Amino acid sequence: MILIALGANLPGPDGRDALHTCRAAAAALDALPGLRLRALSRWYATAPVPPTPDAPDYVNGVARLVSRPGAAPPDPAALLAGLQKIEHRFGRVRPYPNAPRTLDLDLIDLDGALRDAPDPILPHPRAHLRPFVLAPLADVAPGWVHPRMGEKVAALLASLGPDGIRVLA
Numbered sequence: 001m002i003l004i005a006l007g008a009n010l011p012g013p014d015g016r017d018a019l020h021t022c023r024a025a026a027a028a029l030d031a032l033p034g035l036r037l038r039a040l041s042r043w044y045a046t047a048p049v050p051p052t053p054d055a056p057d058y059v060n061g062v063a064r065l066v067s068r069p070g071a072a073p074p075d076p077a078a079l080l081a082g083l084q085k086i087e088h089r090f091g092r093v094r095p096y097p098n099a100p101r102t103l104d105l106d107l108i109d110l111d112g113a114l115r116d117a118p119d120p121i122l123p124h125p126r127a128h129l130r131p132f133v134l135a136p137l138a139d140v141a142p143g144w145v146h147p148r149m150g151e152k153v154a155a156l157l158a159s160l161g162p163d164g165i166r167v168l169a
Contacts, residue, residue, distance in 0.1 A: 001141060002065040002074070003108040004029060004083065005124070005133045009048065009058040010102045013091035018059040018102075019043060019168065021090050025103055028086045029063050032079070034071035039064040041136030043168040048100070049130065055100050059168065062108070062136040076110055080120045083107060108133060112147040123147050131160045 006025055008018035022043065030037035041062045048055045067073055083105040084092075090103040108124045115122040127133045128146055134157040137144060144153045 001112075001144070002035065002067075002079075002110055003137060003141060003144070004063045004065065005060065005104075005106040005108050005127070005136070006063060007058050007060045007104040007106075007132070008090075008102055009056045010100050012102050018056075021103055022059050022061055025086055025090060025105065026061070026063050028089070029065060029105075032065070032074075032082050034068050034074060035065045036068050037063055038066050039140040041139035044132060044136055045166045045168050046132040047164050048098070049132070050098060052098070052100070058132065060132040060136055062133065062140050064140040073111060076107070076113065076115060076120050076122060077118070079110065080107055106133075108137065109144070109147065114147055128156050129160070131157060131163070131165055134160065135165050 006022045008021045011017055012021035026037065026040050044060045045057045046060055047057055087103050087105055092101055092103050106124055107120045108127045110122050113122045123146060128149060134153055138153045138157060146156060
């Protein structure tokens with residue numbers, strides 16, 4: 001199981017809102033070589049983390065992908081590069097850490113792999129600290145267990161609380 005977090009809080013290059021961009025990016029994930037989109041969470045609205053004055057709320061979701069029949073498991077670095085190409089297509093720029101963005105795609109888990117270096121680090125090193133990742137992750141993979149911590153997604157989410165998360169659709 002491959003889990004990708006999607007987020008955006010700025011209009012895309014076409015001027016459409018962040019929710020439209022996230023939906024289009026989810027469709028683009030299904031076109032990644034050797035992968036198939038199997039499930040997509042509901043969309044959630046959350047305040048920026050860390051808090052950023054005057055920044056719009058984020059739209060967040062999680063996509064669950066699997067390898068297509070007969071395809072080799074994805075290489076983590078190649079998958080990260082594919083995600084970054086999708087981000088670029090949707091106007092992602094990186095002027096400074098935690099800047100508002102048109103699209104953010106984070107590789108959360110790749111079939112339970114543990115990887116400390118090089119990038120991408122797996123599982124995502126901060127996913128367990130982010131309710132805006134865990135709530136939609138629970139939609140698409142309710143039985144998911146953090147590969148390093150051994151904790152179920154429901155327990156991780158309960159430890160943080162769902163404060164500030166609103167279901168959009």
